[in-house]
Amino acid sequence: MAVLRADAQRNLDRILAAAADAYAEVGPDVTMDEIARRAGVGHGTVFRHFPTKDALHAAVIAVRLDELLARARELLQRPDPRAALEEFVWMAAEAARRDRTLFEGIEECATFEEVAVAKGELHEVVDKLIRRLQRSGTLRRGVDSRDVGALVGAAIKASMHAEREDSWRRYVQIVLDGLRA
Amino acid sequence: MAVLRADAQRNLDRILAAAADAYAEVGPDVTMDEIARRAGVGHGTVFRHFPTKDALHAAVIAVRLDELLARARELLQRPDPRAALEEFVWMAAEAARRDRTLFEGIEECATFEEVAVAKGELHEVVDKLIRRLQRSGTLRRGVDSRDVGALVGAAIKASMHAEREDSWRRYVQIVLDGLRA
DNA sequence: GCGGAAGCGGACCGGAGGGTCCGCTTCTGC
DNA sequence: GCAGAAGCGGACCCTCCGGTCCGCTTCCGC
Numbered sequence: 001m002a003v004l005r006a007d008a009q010r011n012l013d014r015i016l017a018a019a020a021d022a023y024a025e026v027g028p029d030v031t032m033d034e035i036a037r038r039a040g041v042g043h044g045t046v047f048r049h050f051p052t053k054d055a056l057h058a059a060v061i062a063v064r065l066d067e068l069l070a071r072a073r074e075l076l077q078r079p080d081p082r083a084a085l086e087e088f089v090w091m092a093a094e095a096a097r098r099d100r101t102l103f104e105g106i107e108e109c110a111t112f113e114e115v116a117v118a119k120g121e122l123h124e125v126v127d128k129l130i131r132r133l134q135r136s137g138t139l140r141r142g143v144d145s146r147d148v149g150a151l152v153g154a155a156i157k158a159s160m161h162a163e164r165e166d167s168w169r170r171y172v173q174i175v176l177d178g179l180r181a
Numbered sequence: 182m183a184v185l186r187a188d189a190q191r192n193l194d195r196i197l198a199a200a201a202d203a204y205a206e207v208g209p210d211v212t213m214d215e216i217a218r219r220a221g222v223g224h225g226t227v228f229r230h231f232p233t234k235d236a237l238h239a240a241v242i243a244v245r246l247d248e249l250l251a252r253a254r255e256l257l258q259r260p261d262p263r264a265a266l267e268e269f270v271w272m273a274a275e276a277a278r279r280d281r282t283l284f285e286g287i288e289e290c291a292t293f294e295e296v297a298v299a300k301g302e303l304h305e306v307v308d309k310l311i312r313r314l315q316r317s318g319t320l321r322r323g324v325d326s327r328d329v330g331a332l333v334g335a336a337i338k339a340s341m342h343a344e345r346e347d348s349w350r351r352y353v354q355i356v357l358d359g360l361r362a
Numbered sequence: 363g364c365g366g367a368a369g370c371g372g373a374c375c376g377g378a379g380g381g382t383c384c385g386c387t388t389c390t391g392c
Numbered sequence: 393g394c395a396g397a398a399g400c401g402g403a404c405c406c407t408c409c410g411g412t413c414c415g416c417t418t419c420c421g422c
Contacts, residue, residue: 005368005419031409042371047411107342140355150343151352154335161288162331171332174321178359186389186398212379223401228381 012049014039020060024099028057058112061105065118068092072125081132085139086176088129089152093172096156103153123149140179151175193230195220201241205280209238239293242286246299249273253306262313266320267357269310270333274353277337284334304330321362332356 004012018039022030032053036043050056071091078084096102109115126145133139155175159168185193199220203211213234217224231237252272259265277283290296307326314320336356340349 007418008369011370032411033409036371043410044371044373044412045369048369051411053410142351143355146343147348147351150339150348151336151355154339154352155332157338158331158335162327167328167331170323170328171335174324174332174356174359176359177361178355178357180358188389189399192400213381214379217401224380225382225401225403226399229399232381234380 011039011041011045015041015046015049015056016059016063019056020063020099023057023060023101023105028101028105032056054109055112057101057105058109058115061102061109062112062114062118064095064099064102065106065115065122068095069118069122069125072122072129076125076128081129081136082138085129085133088126089148089172089176092149093152093156093168096153097159097168100157100160103149103157134181138181140181143179148179151179192220192222192226196222196227196230196237197240197244200237201244201280204238204241204282204286209282209286213237235290236293238282238286239290239296242283242290243293243295243299245276245280245283246287246296246303249276250299250303250306253303253310257306257309262310262317263319266310266314269307270329270353270357273330274333274337274349277334278340278349281338281341284330284338315362319362321360324360329360332360 015035019030019035022035022038026034032046033043035056036046039046046056050059068091072088075084075088078087106115106119110119123145126148130139130143130145130148134141134143152172152175155171156168159171162168164170196216200211200216203216203219207215213227214224216237217227220227227237231240249272253269256265256269259268287296287300291300304326307329311320311324311326311329315322315324333353333356336352337349340352343349345351
């Protein structure tokens with residue numbers, strides 16, 4: 001990544017932030033115009049920084065995944081494996097709730113190097129958390145980080161249409177309970 | 182509904198069948214052209230029978246919901262409440278698996294009378310199944326048919342991207358286990 | 363502060379897809 | 393089998409949106 005001119009760097013940051021907001025609020029179908037508008041730049045400027053809409057989406061998702069990855073690594077140090085996994089799940093759930101595009105977009109964006117790498121590393125770390133718990137015998141066998149990710153993401157998505165404000169907590173709890181051995 | 186000319190009725194049936202297939206296979210974003218092509222009719226013909234794309238989608242969903250409703254009513258007669266609910270859940274899961282658009286489309290199409298009515302009746306009947314089981318004390322309190330529908334739909338959706346062929350069964354089972362008291 | 367490079371942004375393009383329209387075809391009642 | 397109604401279908405329209413391009417602006421090294 002060559003060094004950018006100061007104004008270009010500022011715009012890049014603004015675009016990433018605006019895109020994150022826009023994807024979170026509107027969903028994966030936000031238009032590039034809307035993102036540009038939120039960032040306060042012209043539509044063409046967005047395309048100079050990101051060659052396609054998908055590339056921008058991937059960049060946003062990669063940032064989110066890196067955040068989750070950092071947190072997951074910290075949790076590996078936790079002595080209690082159940083608390084570690086549960087904390088991770090609740091954290092991921094909140095991330096998915098904030099940005100409904102997170103789990104949905106991962107599959108499509110997996111063709112992008114940055115997303116594939118972050119995803120791979122995250123799975124690796126979370127699988128460690130899971131295996132620790134399975135060894136202690138309190139987590140269902142045959143379940144891996146992909147399953148947990150898919151189920152938690154799905155539970156969050158399912159709660160989006162619910163009337164009750166706290167449904168997402170109930171749904172995640174139901175999934176967690178279902179995952180017990 | 183006025184009586185249709187014989188050929189028009191035939192086309193209508195073909196369109197509904199083709200649309201059901203198309204939504205199931207391709208997803209909610211199938212184009213009207215694709216549906217018309219599958220039905221072997223012109224694009225304009227589809228629009229004469231259904232004024233908008235959403236109206237067609239709603240019609241397809243209403244048919245599915247009516248099928249589920251009929252089965253749910255039968256299950257009310259079952260003496261064992263747990264078996265009744267579980268059978269319903271597995272049935273709904275298979276329906277959702279066959280037609281990935283089913284649960285997704287319901288919310289948006291709820292503005293259509295036919296869908297709203299079918300949905301309301303289905304919730305009513307399933308709530309009866311659920312309350313029977315809650316009274317027996319083996320189902321989590323505070324859960325209703327919307328929650329169960331959302332969670333099962335989510336589990337199915339989550340399994341769509343999984344590599345393993347049988348993930349949907351595992352996921353539904355996890356949800357069922359999580360729903361126990 | 364000047365000149366060249368880097369960046370900007372909005373006008374523009376092209377394709378996709380929902381929806382309309384009307385000349386032609388097919389059906390049906392008599 | 394004929395007349396008129398009902399239905400058909402594809403050409404067409406229009407909007408939306410991702411992506412390109414280029415004349416103008418802003419920045420930065422000297």
